[in-house]
Amino acid sequence: MASVSPSSGASAADAPAAESGPAFSPLYQQIKALITRSLQSGEWKPGEAIPSEMDLAARFKVSQGTVRKAIDELATENLVVRRQGKGTFVATHAEQKIQYRFLRLMPDDEGAPRGTERRILECRRLRAPADVARVLELKSGDAAVQIRRLLLFAGKPVVLDDIWLPGAAFKGLTAERLAETRGPLYGLFETEFGVRMIRAEEKIRAVAADAATAQLLELPPHAPLLSVERLSFTYGDKPVELRRGLYNTESHYYRNELS
């Protein structure tokens, strides 16, 4: 560590006298930030192993325990995955057993959704509407990609998604490219466009289906639907995806854990 005396004690002691803004963070937080920056810059790619704790400790000139605490937090935030005896790996949405990491929909009977199928209805580039531009922090008039797709469980349509992406970061995303993709979209975004979703916020409401939606989901008009607006963020809390989903909750439910 450059900005801090590595030998014993907390970092705050090394603060300039007349400090006003920055505020200090513990050494391990600074290490965490440095590791995060390397993740962000692509020094270690998703799925790859990062250097061992000993190596990182040597690199940053801190003890292994400090590196460990930094990595501990990154692991609880799902940015990296630890595997005893093997190493610490950059988390990835691709090559993942769980199909839909962010999808909380469960079938009534139990277990995870089975027999999932994806149907791309539309994929086009256009100028971002004002509301989309605002939440994605685009300038008005910037290009955006809109994807409409249907998710089917056991042959029945359950989710209608309307996905908005910043056009600049997703050049070359076409309906064909989507159609030939297996596995989660977030895996594609990662491997093809270098955009990794870190976390997301959802706003959930109950709405009545409009005529077009009802037909797509094979429901009567005005059927109650779960409206799930998801804003996904990548490194640095930068919003990179707006997803407006409508879920048929007749035989599925949205599962949440509170603690």
Place this chain on the structure above:
Amino acid sequence: MASVSPSSGASAADAPAAESGPAFSPLYQQIKALITRSLQSGEWKPGEAIPSEMDLAARFKVSQGTVRKAIDELATENLVVRRQGKGTFVATHAEQKIQYRFLRLMPDDEGAPRGTERRILECRRLRAPADVARVLELKSGDAAVQIRRLLLFAGKPVVLDDIWLPGAAFKGLTAERLAETRGPLYGLFETEFGVRMIRAEEKIRAVAADAATAQLLELPPHAPLLSVERLSFTYGDKPVELRRGLYNTESHYYRNELS
């Protein structure tokens, strides 16, 4: 620690040779379990401080660092709260700044719900219906308490809750007692009945309002509502409350964070 050699190394080394079931846990997990048991037994009451890390280390004959790691996990699970310079305190729903710890409903404009009001519609004791008995793990025919109440934000009814509690644990819970209660119900449950909610699971759906519900929430019939079925657990993952809520999401939304 009794069951384990405290001096250096993991506990697995101390396993009997022909072990079949139990499986071993690290020392700090065993300490965590012991502390949890003390919390459960009421040795330290909600709001009180638990012994210092040094004291606990001496009591369990382990190092302070091991106690620390145990408490760290209890803190992330919200069972205890650490306060630097003061001590570690048993978490409590009473004396809490946040009014509704488990309620994820937010007004559209922003911030937390303001001007909240609670209106008890009903509070009666009866035999638990089969479905309620099942999830609360009651024997069929066991007594239950049912509470129906309305939550109003800024004068407008937004949430209609139907709450089910095991009758045995909540003797003496009456409409009067509820009416005179300020603050969260979970605070009352804690101080009056010694039942502390630890975590909860929710199943969320979209439904159409029936006539009676629509009237109570001042909505047209068949208006779409968020149905939130919450099962709350106390120590030992014992279910102790079933709450069926109907939320009007016209000017509020259910907020969730994914990571």
Place this chain on the structure above:
DNA sequence: GAGTGGTCTAGACCACACT
């Protein structure tokens, strides 16, 4: 056996709160 993460210990100093 070598290398990795996982656990445990012991001791030091810092930041904060109360007295």
Place this chain on the structure above:
DNA sequence: GTGTGGTCTAGACCACTCC
């Protein structure tokens, strides 16, 4: 000042994975 939790270090051994 005293006591609390918070951070940092250094060294030891354990468990798992791969060679």
